[in-house]
Amino acid sequence: MARQKNQSNKPPRIAVTKEPDELVYAAAETYFSTMQPDEEDDSAKVDGKKKGRAKATKGCATRAANDLKERFDRQDLTRERIYPLIWEAIRRKFVVMNAPIEENLSRQLIEKFDLAQHLEATNGAITVVNVVGNITSQHVGEAAADRIVNLIDKVRKEKEARAIANGEDPENVKVHLGLGAGFTAMTLADRLSTRFSAATPKLMLHALTPGGYYFQKQQNSPTSYFQRFFDKQFDVECQGMFAPPIVEVENYERLRANPSLRASFTLRDEIDILVTSLATSNDPHGLVRQYFTHLHENRYIEEDAVKTLDAQGWIGDVLFQPYSATQAIHPKTLRTVALFNFKELVDFSKRPDKHVVVIGAPCGECHASKASAVLPLLKEPSMRLWNQLFIDRVAAIKLLQD
DSSP states (O other): HHHHHTOOOOEEEEEEEEGHHHHHHHHHHHHHHTTOOOOGGGGGGEEEESSOOOOOHHHHHHHHHHHHHHHTTTOOOHHHHHHHHHHHHHHHHHHOOOOOBBBHHHHHHHTTOOOHHHHHHHTOEOOOOOOOOOHHHHHHHHHHHHHHHHHHHHHHHHEEEHHHHHHGGGGGGEEEEEESHHHHHHHHHHHHHHHOOOOOOOOEEESSOOOTTBBBOOSSSHHHHHHHHHHHSSSSEEOOOOOOOOOGGGHHHHHHHHHHHHHHHHHHOOSEEEEEEEEEEEEEHHHHHHHHHHHHHHSSOOSOOHHHHHHHOEEETTTEEESSSSSOOOOOEEEEOOOHHHHHHHHTOOOTEEEEEEEEOOOTTTOOOOHHHHHHHHHGGGGGOOOOOEEEEEHHHHHHHH
């Protein structure tokens, strides 16, 4: 009698996505920790001869399978089963890649733009992430997130020490983190949420801008990715910023005095670490350009704000604040809404107890360099609204050649 199809003494396999965290992590950790780069793979033989030297990936998978069979009492864990578990570990962010840092380019930028005094006074740094390609923006954002994890720990220790000295309970310490809008900020939030642990202090998240605009791009609002922190069940509170991104000049101060916004502006000095990206003026994916264009084309505003800004030498914008090569600029009839205007951000970055992280990664959609928008923030002392700057290798080389 023929054996029935699918009949087997082996236990049924569990879908990889349903495997417990501890098993998925152990599979990746065991596989990589037993890898021997110089080991030859016997499976690469044909007729007793080597096809070439190869890393013994099959040997690593076999060793990992044997170890996990015993450790988890799972006889269904074969060598072939290890590979999808490793991919699942990557998907769950148990395997984290750290992009290389190019310190030599950082030193050259500091020397070229005479930044040593600025960095010393603000405990700052320029970080050049040595990556290229279409996912450079993601890698630069991740490198910034890793630094921010360290900054959060630094701020926590400083605040706890002050609390103890003042006879206060250090358990009540909160670290205040302000986040801007955009693709890079979303990438950073993703990385931060995976790097935090049970030891992470209490966090207060502040939205620095309203983010996208009413008709679309709401996925770029800071409050939309605050949820990533709640999904990880961290001890987190939020201070959103629910306001129009643009307002008429005559209504700007009235809007800031609105009770719904007053709390956001009142609490902004509590921010310990402020994080934002920037955009170049000619990037079609920049939110400021998109929004002004949308308003004018649909006749919601009379002024062609893009034309007005271009006439003033618009180079870039940060926190929805446009600037030229030498100063902040504005449309004639409109003001953008953010927790800090340009000058306020410059002053904030000079405070020794504050960390202002600006990310000059390429556009997350078209991958265009933002070197032109970074240049004024290096060249003009009055425009240095950062004390922690992250850029990619291509941008660093362009800035050095300028």
